[in-house]
Amino acid sequence: MAHPVAVPQALEIAVLRLAAVRFSHFLLPLLLLLGGVLMAQLAVLNEFFLSLFNVLPTLLLLLGGTFCVVYKRQRELSLLVVVYLAYFLLDTQTDHFRQHGKVREDAALVFHLCSLLLPLLYGLFAAWRERSHLLQDLVARAAVLLAVGGVAVALAQRFPQALQGWLAEVHWPLLHGQWMSLVQLAYPLFALAVLLLLVQYLRQPRPLHAAALCGLFGLLWMLPKTFSQPHALQVMSSLVMLMLVAAVAHEAYQMAFRDELTGLPGRRALNDRLERLGRTYVLAMADVDHFKAFNDTHGHDVGDQVLKLVASQLRKIGGGGKAYRYGGEEFTLVFPGKSLEDCRPHLEAVRQAVQGYSLQLRDTRSRPQDDKQGRQRRRAASASSVSVTISIGVAEREARHRGAAEVIREADKALYGAKRAGRNCVMAHGQNRRGALKEAAVEG
Template sequence: MGPLKHIIWLLGLTVFAIWQMPNIPNWPLALQKLLPWLPYLIAGLGIFVSVFLNRLQPILILASLVLFNAGMQYFVPQADVSLSAITLYPVLALLLPLNLLFWLLFPERGVQDKLYVLFQLVLLAAQAYFVYWVMVNLPLEYWRWIASPSGYDSVRLPFVAMLTMVAVWFLMMFRNALLSHAKVLDQTVVFVLILMAFGLNAFYQYGALAWTSAFAAVMILLSLIFDAHHIAYTDQLTGLKGRRALLESFLGLGRKYSIAMMDIDHFKSFNDTYGHDVGDLVLRTVAQELDMIATGQVYRYGGEEFTVVFKGKTPEQVMPALETVRKAIESRVLNVPLNGQEVETHVTVSFGLAARDAQHKKPHEVMKYADDALYQAKEAGRNRIVIAGEPLKATKPKTKSNTRTNTKSKTARPGQKRQTAGRKRKA
């Protein structure tokens, strides 16, 4: 699920929660009595899942929501002079957006680092003392500034709190734009802040804050699930879907499909020559080129091997796309370090392509058929595409090496041996 799809469901939940908020007084009495407890129940479930997934950030965010709700629910409506709506409400409204941003900026280290967890909990607890100290010691003129109204009839939030929420919201959006791989939680907190702003603005309507807080907790819980799914099904190095996602995709392929197996030529000797860091760069580069195939879904099968699944396509229909990718990878220049100087090098790839037929009806059989065709491509000289069951075509002259540098000497690239179906495939 891409970033846009996450934004769609987050936006949908946000709009629904805000739309239903004015209707809370019309709910059955039993639901109205249950509503104040919902944020605590859902947040508790979210904290349990976070511990199970070794995620500290959502725990701290949910804890902030719970403590914020408790403070507003049990202290703000009271008439006590030191803890009244005039003082505590603007302070908590000011602290909430800062907390949401604060916990996102701290690096995620999980719940196993006990000292780090203790440090974060101390920071959380210190805020309670800070609120108490501020309410006891802050001069009256500062209170007037913090609690000053926004000046708009429809906005009941204090001006300072409203300005802080807007500033934090823009900072979150800017941060997410800079992240190369923003987690779902990063996107979710942006919408959590919007929900909490609406809930705070309608705080004196019964159940409004509890309702928006419950939806905020639901969003965080769902973000945990989506993030866990992404980690389980996505290859971290290339950003492509992994083998688990490939195997699950076989469940709905239907009767007409093609599968291509691709291998980077001479990858083992390339790693030995240039190092594993450059090897990782090559894997990411090849993955980027493969991901440009619009008609198929690309997966990293393992090591230097990739799989492309073409649902509803024949080999003849997908050959042009594969040939375009093969040529693009072959012509791409890589500048890499070697012996203290920068050299130019290239990589090539080989494809084996197969389609479902009467002898190969199951996806894993078709994939094995494509793997055999890949072996033939290696035997025929690499840097080519071989369609299973068809005579070999001279799509590319046989090359001794897939790497070329701008130095005078060339390093020989011995083939990598790999056992495949009782035969040894060249790398």
């Protein structure tokens, strides 16, 4: 049995958050970002893509905005609106430039304001967490957008020359570089927004947070090339909005098919997988021993920790198996194309892995308020710990079985047999108590 080690709670939380970081969160946004950079640099786009990117921002605002409202994603809706407003204002200027060969008189002021307000509003709305009341949150975001936009429009109309001069001024000469294509004030705002969104993702790794961060880099790349590259504005605006809409769809999929507590695929994903199994497969049902006692003795928070611990070990199952959250404290392991003999060693290995892990408990009610006292107490006494065990029932698909539902029922019967055999063991369907692969080592 592993020896308990006292680890500061803040460090444990940080480790769990880092463990939730996934490259898959960034994969699609980065592909869209790279594709946008490559496509925007083309001197000529064919007629199809030219027409597509001329209407795509508006379509994404309408369709994606509706999608966000349905799934109560007011944060992403506000980001779509901010990006679209910047696109609309700058597209009006670039259209005039292409048609007349010169920029409008207010082009510099509009461009500088967009360079300043876009990272400000984008970073603010991306880091602004949604409230439980959709209407209140939408009204608050709309009020902020109207207030900031109204002040900017009023100043631009009342003091256009003074405002343009102030925006274009180099406020910090030592920090100014020749590479800067935007007003100097825009770069601190972009840097602050990047830092804010990066911290947000590390605190809560989610596809939406990753998409918002990648989208910000796309906007930073796009703005200096608005007038120098003919398709940069339309292409990158479209793909940044597409990143956000795709992230909403990604999380909607996860809500339906992935268990939020454990991170494992959920019951719906399991049902979908069972429909696509071949003729040879093995199904196993795993159950946490004495789970109700954990909840009754230590509370539901500890019960959640137990489920996360078991899920983290089941996720590592070998032999081509995959773990699913079946419901409650039950999990399902699916081994496509395997026989019972192939799966037995891997099921026994994961049972031992769960048994050998020591779950540390802390009495939060007696936790000192002062950090110094807490450190002294942790040195004096280590945290209490409990051991978790699981029972596993396994069944193999045979010719007499009409479907996966029957195999699951037999695996469930084997699970009850493992419980009767003393728990903390693996039992195959048809075995008696003496045929359990591993007799219980401890009662609990």
